[in-house]
Amino acid sequence: MEKLVIHGGNRLTGEVEISGAKNAAVAIIPATLLAQDVCRIENIPNISDVVTMMHILSSMGAVVHYINKHTIEVDTKPVNSYIVPHEMTKKLRASYYLIGALLGRFNRAKVSLPGGCNFGVRPIDLHIKGFELLGATANVENAMIVASADHLTGSSVYMDKVSVGATINVMLAAVKARGLTIIENAAKEPHIVDLANFLNAMGADVRGAGTDVIKIRGVTHLHGCTYSIIPDQIEAGTYMVAAAATKGDVLVKNVIPKHLESISAKLVECGAQVIEYDDAVRVRCDGPLKRCNLKTMPHPGFPTDMQPQMSVILSIANGTSLVSEGVWDNRFRYVDQLIRMGANVQVDGTIAVFQGVEELTGAPVRADDLRAGAAMIIAGLVARGTTEIEDIIYIDRGYEDYVEKLRDLGADIYRKDFRDDTAQPAAG
Numbered sequence: 001m002e003k004l005v006i007h008g009g010n011r012l013t014g015e016v017e018i019s020g021a022k023n024a025a026v027a028i029i030p031a032t033l034l035a036q037d038v039c040r041i042e043n044i045p046n047i048s049d050v051v052t053m054m055h056i057l058s059s060m061g062a063v064v065h066y067i068n069k070h071t072i073e074v075d076t077k078p079v080n081s082y083i084v085p086h087e088m089t090k091k092l093r094a095s096y097y098l099i100g101a102l103l104g105r106f107n108r109a110k111v112s113l114p115g116g117c118n119f120g121v122r123p124i125d126l127h128i129k130g131f132e133l134l135g136a137t138a139n140v141e142n143a144m145i146v147a148s149a150d151h152l153t154g155s156s157v158y159m160d161k162v163s164v165g166a167t168i169n170v171m172l173a174a175v176k177a178r179g180l181t182i183i184e185n186a187a188k189e190p191h192i193v194d195l196a197n198f199l200n201a202m203g204a205d206v207r208g209a210g211t212d213v214i215k216i217r218g219v220t221h222l223h224g225c226t227y228s229i230i231p232d233q234i235e236a237g238t239y240m241v242a243a244a245a246t247k248g249d250v251l252v253k254n255v256i257p258k259h260l261e262s263i264s265a266k267l268v269e270c271g272a273q274v275i276e277y278d279d280a281v282r283v284r285c286d287g288p289l290k291r292c293n294l295k296t297m298p299h300p301g302f303p304t305d306m307q308p309q310m311s312v313i314l315s316i317a318n319g320t321s322l323v324s325e326g327v328w329d330n331r332f333r334y335v336d337q338l339i340r341m342g343a344n345v346q347v348d349g350t351i352a353v354f355q356g357v358e359e360l361t362g363a364p365v366r367a368d369d370l371r372a373g374a375a376m377i378i379a380g381l382v383a384r385g386t387t388e389i390e391d392i393i394y395i396d397r398g399y400e401d402y403v404e405k406l407r408d409l410g411a412d413i414y415r416k417d418f419r420d421d422t423a424q425p426a427a428g
């Protein structure tokens, strides 16, 4: 097992290159199932969630070639199974995209309920409702989602709640359905647009992605294509916050600045300077960090996946900040770890009040989930003394080469192998 060791206090300075978007990659890889052909995907992030998804496709018969660290070729023609067992899905929330993709390809899917980050109840009722509106039956049987249809038929699908996953799953199921599907109150995240562009590159007819209404006219055949994934909005935002929190000066490269607007706006409110270039942003901060209020919302609002990282700034900013979580019902678990480092935070349901403190101090903490882990790293970077972070397996799921990238920016951070000395040998 490994943990991270961080000696805090160094300013981050220099340049960092952002990898391809995790949440786009984990949707686009299952989407290749729809083509029964060879797809070449570039700018794939080298993270464990992607490795898991590729592993699932391989286990179903797809032929996967790594051309280089960030480019793969997937031939999904040999896939002949529509069943994905628990051993495959337990590590990855996004494994539920296999339901939409397999339904689209085989008109049936049997996929074990997904694992992944736990920040509250994560229902999939909207996904199931969407499949049913397209003419499928979908039920949960023995912890597996079983969906099937004679054929899928385009339909009007209104999302009661804005859901990234349900929007993507209905898109995947609808691209080869008969007739027109209209998704209303659709999610608008950048990776929804990226998936639509990928599907269209395979010959699909998807319009309106990035707005509330997505129209999908079903086609009978999709073909292979070459496609490059967008940069990761959340990885970029995480380095931007780390730069500001450490009073650093960092050029964050290979980004789409428009995707970062809500994050840039909050950093500016907190006293940082953000300069936008065509495909980079520079974040620097040399004055005091200021308080601000934050409410997470679906895109283009402030992303919930940036809430824990941004909260580290608020825990050392001047004054009192209010953070309101508008997407998930239980996304403040990491606060207990920040309190161990000296933060002054009160949580009441989906609202947290941060009373800024002079400084954080290093402590042994854990990564409760992927973005909580990113927040712990930022807290460790600004803290006085040494922070040790356990359960970094979560962070490995979504951030490529983060130790190397942070070290290049001047951070004192390294991985350390450890054996849990307190663990007792199993009885019997």
Ligand code: UD1
Residues within 6 Å of the ligand: 023, 026, 093, 094, 121, 122, 123, 124, 125, 126, 127, 128, 161, 162, 163, 164, 165, 166, 187, 298, 304, 305, 327, 328, 329
């Ligand atoms: C995706 C992201 C995740 C991010 C989240 C919100 C991926 C792989 N993961 O997760 O990192 O935090 O978007 O930006 O892209 N809901 C229902 N019923 C459903 C589905 C969702 O009530 O059937 C609710 C959820 O409980 C939550 C809200 O809708 O309160 C948003 O969830 P959703 O957008 O679906 O999140 P994910 O797609 O799982």
